[in-house]
Amino acid sequence: xxxxxxxxxxxxxxxxxxxxxxxxxxxxxxxxxxxxxxxxxxxxxxxxxxxxxxxxxxxxxxxxxxxxxxxxxxxxxxxxxxxxxxxxxxxxxxxxxxxxxxxxxxxxxxxxxxxxxxxxxxxxxxxxxxxxxxxxxxxxxxxxxxxxxxxxxxxxxxxxxxxxxxxxxxxxxxxxxxxx
Amino acid sequence: xxxxxxxxxxxxxxxxxxxxxxxxxxxxxxxxxxxxxxxxxxxxxxxxxxxxxxxxxxxxxxxxxxxxxxxxxxxxxxxxxxxxxxxxxxxxxxxxxxxxxxxxxxxxxxxxxxxxxxxxxxxxxxxxxxxxxxxxxxxxxxxxxxxxxxxxxxxxxxxxxxxxxxxxxxxxxxxxxxxxxxxxxxxx
Numbered sequence: 411x412x413x414x415x416x417x418x419x420x421x422x423x424x425x426x427x428x429x430x431x432x433x434x435x436x437x438x439x440x441x442x443x444x445x446x447x448x449x450x451x452x453x454x455x456x457x458x459x460x461x462x463x464x465x466x467x468x469x470x471x472x473x474x475x476x477x478x479x480x481x482x483x484x485x486x487x488x489x490x491x492x493x494x495x496x497x498x499x500x501x502x503x504x505x506x507x508x509x510x511x512x513x514x515x516x517x518x519x520x521x522x523x524x525x526x527x528x529x530x531x532x533x534x535x536x537x538x539x540x541x542x543x544x545x546x547x548x549x550x551x552x553x554x555x556x557x558x559x560x561x562x563x564x565x566x567x568x569x570x571x572x573x574x575x576x577x578x579x580x581x582x583x584x585x586x587x588x589x590x
Numbered sequence: 591x592x593x594x595x596x597x598x599x600x601x602x603x604x605x606x607x608x609x610x611x612x613x614x615x616x617x618x619x620x621x622x623x624x625x626x627x628x629x630x631x632x633x634x635x636x637x638x639x640x641x642x643x644x645x646x647x648x649x650x651x652x653x654x655x656x657x658x659x660x661x662x663x664x665x666x667x668x669x670x671x672x673x674x675x676x677x678x679x680x681x682x683x684x685x686x687x688x689x690x691x692x693x694x695x696x697x698x699x700x701x702x703x704x705x706x707x708x709x710x711x712x713x714x715x716x717x718x719x720x721x722x723x724x725x726x727x728x729x730x731x732x733x734x735x736x737x738x739x740x741x742x743x744x745x746x747x748x749x750x751x752x753x754x755x756x757x758x759x760x761x762x763x764x765x766x767x768x769x770x771x772x773x774x775x776x777x778x
Contacts, residue, residue: 431754432652433762437722441747442754461699461708464715465691470622471614471684472654478685479692490689497685501677504653508661509673515647522773528650530766533736534757536726537743543719544748550716551709559710563717568724575618578714585710590702 414487418495420451421481425499428477432504433531436474438538443480444545453484460549468578474500555588601635601667603675609633610660610679615687622656626663635667657681735768 424446428439440463447453454462459480466476481496482489518524550556559581566572601609613625623645630636636644644666648658657680664676698704730736743761746752 428754430652431758432654433650433758435649435655436653438757439754441751445751445753457712460712460715461695462692464708464711465688465695467715467718468711469684469687469691470616470618471681471687472657474654475681475684475688478688479695482689482692482696493685493689493692497681501653501657501681504651505657505661505673505677508648508651508653508658509665509670511651512647512662512665515650516643524646524650526769526773527766528646530769531650531758531762532726533730533739533765534743534761536723536730537740537761538747538754538757539719539723539726540740540744541747543716543723546712546716546719550712556709556713559713560717560720563714564721564724567718567721573618573621574718577718578711581714581717582707582711585706585708585713586703587706589709589713590706 414485414491417451417453417485418488418492421453421484421492421496422499424451425477425481425496426503429500429503430507432474434535434538436472436504437542438535439474440542441538441545443477444548447480447484451484453480456549458483458549460546463546464578468575551585551589553589555584559584559588601633601672603668603671606664606668606672607675607679610664610676611683614656614660614680615683623659626656626659630663635663640666736765739765739768 424443428436428443428446431442432439444456444459448456448459462476462479462483463473465479466473469475475497477496477500478493481492481494483492484496485492515524550560563577563581566577567574609629610626613622613629617625627638627641627645630641631638641663644659644662645655648655648662651658657677660676660680661673664672664674666672668675695708699708727737727740730740739761743757746761747757
């Protein structure tokens with residue numbers, strides 16, 4: 411098979427699975443996405459993965475839009491096609507489920523299962539978010555200056571109302587000076 | 591329901607797509623939910639109660655909350671065509687914007703200044719993720735079984751590379767079973 415076509419099919423397969431498993435707004439899929447995109451298929455390096463994730467947080471819209479950048483890097487011959495296929499895989503399956511389940515959910519208006527399901531999944535999702543911290547750290551810079559930036563941003567995020575993209579941009583400004 | 595009476599003016603598919611395109615290209619994170627709420631309520635597409643219902647399902651089902659919420663709103667006012675219009679409006683602008691960012695990334699990331707900036711941004715994004723994990727964990731503090739589930743999930747995924755599907759079935763399943771038991775106790 412044409413290697414680009416094969417990559418496109420792999421992209422579609424990988425991101426469709428992540429889409430369907432993206433409970434909790436997709437916060438928990440980062441470790442699996444890294445396992446697929448970096449360790450198994452070598453579409454991107456760990457450093458690129460972290461930087462794409464960062465760009466995903468920097469632009470408006472859902473963070474997981476950075477799937478487009480993974481697709482872009484995976485298919486150097488047809489980067490825009492790769493980006494489009496990865497994005498379709500990432501967003502279409504979960505969106506189709508949303509359309510289908512809307513009716514069902516309304517029918518179970520007062521069912522006790524609604525809070526049981528949503529609240530019951532939360533610990534696993536939060537555990538996955540902690541694992542994502544480790545995943546993202548693997549591609550983040552390792553120096554005292556970088557650790558200070560990370561610690562300060564963590565504190566500012568928890569203690570102030572400064573928006574996420576602004577915090578990332580300020581961290582980038584510090585990086586120009588201290589992390590070249 | 592009586593609220594259907596308020597939805598006399600059927601919005602066009604284009605106006606649905608444009609409403610969500612406007613939000614998705616300008617608003618970030620949690621601010622998007624507030625923007626969607628403000629838009630759909632002020633346009634009379636639905637009442638606050640229905641909106642909250644949609645927010646709940648958008649957060650439970652897989653997929654980005656804001657995209658799911660947009661689809662819910664589109665579907666409520668114009669059925670499946672409305673859902674598709676909302677999907678396109680909510681996803682195309684971020685797609686275009688991230689592609690521009692990506693093209694610049696591949697062009698300039700070897701420049702030492704840009705490289706430094708990207709590393710700084712990455713250190714910042716890591717800080718945001720840690721902050722998010724801390725906030726979410728704080729909500730779980732009152733129940734040691736939930737804390738144990740959280741820790742075991744984090745450790746098995748990080749060190750044993752447990753696949754996501756298995757994590758959701760096993761640890762998600764245990765969490766749901768635990769919630770079910772708690773609910774049963776309140777029923778007695």
